[in-house]
Amino acid sequence: MQRVILRSSRGALPTAAKLAAGIGLALTGFFTASAILPYLPEGTKDQGFGLVSMSFGWLIGWRVIGSVPQATLAGAARIGMRGALWLALTVLLYLGALQMVARMLRGRYHAVTEALTDILGQGVVLGGAAFQLDVIVTLFLGGVLSAILSAWAARRWQ
Template identity: 35%
Template sequence: MPTAAKLFGAMAFALMAFFTAEIVKPHMPESTNFGYMSAVAALVGVVCGWMVMGPTAGKGYYQSVGAGMKTAVVTAAWALFIFAFEAMLRQTMRNMYDGPMEAVVDVARFFVDYGAYLFFPDVATVLLVGGGLAGMLTEWAAKRWK
């Protein structure tokens, strides 16, 4: 059921994911082709904001900060998986793998490699503080339009 909290959660986490992706870009190698990285991250933020944060709204501001940080980490994990899977598909198109198991294992390697960029202080700050603020905005919408 659509609610104002789910809508605000979707919008807030889309912004948080978009800005997190933008903050990550300077840390990556110069030869990286980013393509639709920020847009894909924002789309993942919409889905996670709607499905993860939206239903947990209405329990108070204190809990909304924790729920927002949890949603931010879930958003980052799903975005990392999507980017790792896309990198594996790119490698597959170049016939870089001898078998399907090697490709599946490489998804995990890409996930860990890309996940390392989240531990830069500015990226982690945007991710966690932005998640907490997005959670508070979602809570505000839940209380405002109950």
């Protein structure tokens, strides 16, 4: 008789560290989105931007920060900055895709490849506009605090 061992994939089971990291980075996404809005160019589609940033924050906090809670403060800061960077990249790609769809509906593209490459272009333009000190501090400080909270929750409820 053959014995079957079931193993969960990395990050599949919920833990207190993942919950804390998800909540922390979701709040970071919301506050960063609120800080970015004044710097975005006129006409930028921002409907539901805070909610989408919170959703990306929750997902990235759960998968990136919460799956590897760090024991040291330096390790937590490193993983928190990694999570904040992932959050910034995904939100900028989302905004770029949203702008591309708005331009596509106005008939600005002649080929599919032109529209797809413009996602990155729009993300870079919006990222350059949002490259302000208060936005960067909010993003990275929130990421580091989320990782520290995740490490604390892992120690407390493990």
